[in-house]
């Protein structure tokens with residue numbers, strides 16, 4: 217690496233040790249367990265730390281001068297040069313100094329979730345970018361960072377499941393409520409018999425009925441309150457960010473032999489959505505796809521977004537699995553429909569509740585990859601849909 221610390225002036229303080237050469241600095245950087253990759257404004261790799269060699273499976277010698285996009289899966293791979301030139305032109309920082317959860321690609325072709333932070337430095341007249349990469353498949357920090365996201369997701373899934381179940385629960389409760397009311401009315405009519413025993417029995421029965429009625433009513437009310445508290449927060453959010461985070465989550469502890477390809481339409485990135493809820497949808501669909509391909513020889517997932525009619529964006533998650541079982545195809549989005557031994561059969565009904573709540577639609581069809589394609593639509597925040605209020 218050619219960074220000379222003489223260029224990194226730090227006032228006139230006298231330090232006990234002077235890092236006089238790039239070699240010193242290099243020796244220190246190589247002790248850092250995370251990977252560090254330094255690139256120039258053309259995306260060419262200037263330095264690749266020992267941690268990076270271990271993480272990606274390339275040696276520094278192989279990569280010096282190569283484009284850093286080699287380390288990225290699609291679509292970043294094709295678009296990275298554009299990201300740098302857009303930053304150099306506009307000065308708008310989308311990642312520098314912010315950091316994000318995304319995916320990287322090893323020499324073997326396998327993709328893995330990373331936490332990426334980027335810093336910018338001026339070395340003499342030149343500008344360089346240093347990327348610090350933490351592999352989230354193993355790191356402890358993953359646990360913390362993903363734990364937060366997962367907790368949020370679990371919360372949403374509980375609320376969405378409650379939403380789905382609310383209708384049937386309300387229906388079930390209404391039946392005993394009606395029966396109780398009838399019973400109370402019958403009791404009232406029996407009051408014509410003025411014998412003390414009948415009156416005592418009827419009084420007891422009536423107060424029992426009344427308190428049961430109240431309790432049943434309270435259950436319904438509590439449930440309703442609970443669901444409405446979980447109301448979503450629709451905001452203008454970046455679909456690519458949602459997809460990147462959700463696929464990083466799905467890849468953690470996931471099957472690394474699954475090849476995930478992402479192809480997002482850049483012109484329709486902003487959608488009107490609750491980020492956490494839509495992540496939940498994508499995560500459910502990705503997990504289902506991975507589970508469906510358990511015994512498949514070819515395991516591919518494609519995540520695609522494209523502009524759809526009437527101000528919507530369509531997201532597709534396609535897999536190369538066996539396709540839908542005829543037994544479930546008709547009632548796919550109903551709760552408790554599952555072909556899995558330990559499946560709850562709630563995932564797709566939650567997806568359905570969430571997407572419908574966003575004004576979109578979700579459906580499935582055979583996929584060109586040989587398995588199933590799930591499609592859902594979201595409102596394009598820049599156009600606004602005809603259905604949006």
Ligand code: ADP
Pocket residue numbers: 500504505508535537538539540541544548553554555556558559560561562563564565587588
């Ligand atoms: P669960 O995963 O608990 O079974 P879901 O509602 O998520 O519940 O899925 C319902 C059923 O739909 C699954 O059991 C499975 O049979 C089918 N299914 C969902 N996704 C796929 C897919 N990508 N490929 C094939 N079948 C699928």
